[in-house]
Structures are given as structure tokens and as C-alpha cells.
Amino acid sequence: xxxxxxxxxxxxxxxxxxxxxxxxxxxxxxxxxxxxxxxxxxxxxxxxxxxxxxxxxxxxxxxxxxxxxxxxxxxxxxxxxxxxxxxxxxxxxxxxxxxxxxxxxxxxxxxxxxxxxxxxxxxxxxxxxxxxxxxxxxxxxxxxxxxxxxxxxxxxxxxxxxxxxxxxxxxxxxxxxxx
Numbered sequence: 001x002x003x004x005x006x007x008x009x010x011x012x013x014x015x016x017x018x019x020x021x022x023x024x025x026x027x028x029x030x031x032x033x034x035x036x037x038x039x040x041x042x043x044x045x046x047x048x049x050x051x052x053x054x055x056x057x058x059x060x061x062x063x064x065x066x067x068x069x070x071x072x073x074x075x076x077x078x079x080x081x082x083x084x085x086x087x088x089x090x091x092x093x094x095x096x097x098x099x100x101x102x103x104x105x106x107x108x109x110x111x112x113x114x115x116x117x118x119x120x121x122x123x124x125x126x127x128x129x130x131x132x133x134x135x136x137x138x139x140x141x142x143x144x145x146x147x148x149x150x151x152x153x154x155x156x157x158x159x160x161x162x163x164x165x166x167x168x169x170x171x172x173x174x175x176x177x178x179x
Contacts, residue, residue: 001086009082017086023055023065024079030055033088035067036081043082045069050091053083120154129154 001007001018009020015030026032031052034043046053046069056074057066065079098104101116108115125132129152133139142155143162156162 001089015085018084020082020084022079023067023077023081023083024058024062026055026065026083026085028055028057030085031087032067032083032085035077035083037075037077039078039080043084045075047088049088049093052087055083 005018007018007020008014011022011025013019013021013025015021015026023032023035031054033046033052035045035053036042037044045067048070051070053070054068055065056068058079059065059076063079064076065081066074066076067083068074098107104115119136120128120130121133121136121138123131130138130142138155143159144153144155144157146158
């Protein structure tokens with residue numbers, strides 16, 4: 001897109017960059033952004049800088065469209081949902097390294113209070129359940145029950161298991177008869 005460009009919205013808009021069309025009017029393989037998840041929700045998917053989604057298929061009835069999201073996931077959305085043709089500007093933003101803690105601070109200041117993050121074992125006992133002691137160690141199991149009181153629920157809440165994940169999902173064996 002460029003300054004002064006006309007942007008057309010609707011079913012009859014041309015398939016050119018910047019125009020907004022329903023997914024039913026967009027052919028397979030088209031790169032789109034700002035895709036709606038539900039009809040008229042003003043766009044939910046592929047909105048951050050440099051991202052895009054791809055239309056990968058239409059249903060035979062014509063009421064659903066399958067798109068591939070930037071994460072690689074495939075999602076089915078109603079065909080009446082709208083999307084903008086093209087890619088969001090500002091690609092490569094995350095390639096630049098954050099050289100100073102102050103830059104990181106201002107980045108997260110605009111989002112939420114999640115920086116700086118102090119470790120619990122580095123705190124004093126008055127500040128956290130894991131604080132205090134002559135060495136930085138938790139000193140008790142970090143797993144905690146689902147129904148423990150709020151002051152106690154820190155660590156791995158209702159963990160089914162802890163430790164290093166070993167092995168993978170085994171393949172299912174099928175008999176010759178396919179049963």
C-alpha cells in the first residue's frame with residue numbers, strides 16, 4: 001500500500017493488495033492478513049507486523065474456508081469472513097537485537113507489567129514462599145495441589161508430572177485386517 005491509495009471493500013472489490021474481500025471471493029493460494037475469525041469481528045488473525053495467512057481451500061458447499069496461519073496451524077473459518085489482501089507492513093522488526101535492559105523495559109511497559117521479573121528464590125521470605133535461606137534454593141517441593149489456598153499456590157500448580165520429558169508418542173500398530 002502507499003499513501004493516497006484507494007482501498008475498496010466488498011464482494012466486488014478487485015483482488016489487489018490492500019483491498020478487503022470476503023474469503024469466498026479470494027482464490028486458493030492468496031496471501032491475506034487481518035482475517036476475521038467470526039463474521040464482522042473486525043479481524044483476529046495475522047495482524048502483527050510482517051505476518052500473513054494463506055487461503056488454502058474452500059469447502060464444497062462454499063460456506064467454509066481453510067486458512068494457514070503464521071504459526072503453521074490450519075483453521076477453518078466461515079466464508080463470509082473478510083480479509084485484507086497482502087502482508088502487514090513492518091517485517092523484520094524482531095530481527096533487531098534488544099541491546100539494553102532499558103529498551104526491553106519500555107517494550108514491556110507498553111504491553112503489561114512483566115519486566116523485570118525477579119526469581120522467587122532471590123526474594124526475602126516476607127516477599128515469597130521460596131525466599132530466604134542461606135543459599136538460593138526452594139527448600140520444599142515445588143509441586144502444589146489444585147485446591148491449596150492462594151498464598152500457597154506458587155510453583156507447579158497441580159502438576160501431573162515434573163522433570164525432563166523423555167521419549168515421544170509411539171506409533172500405533174495396525175493388524176493386517178486393519179482392526
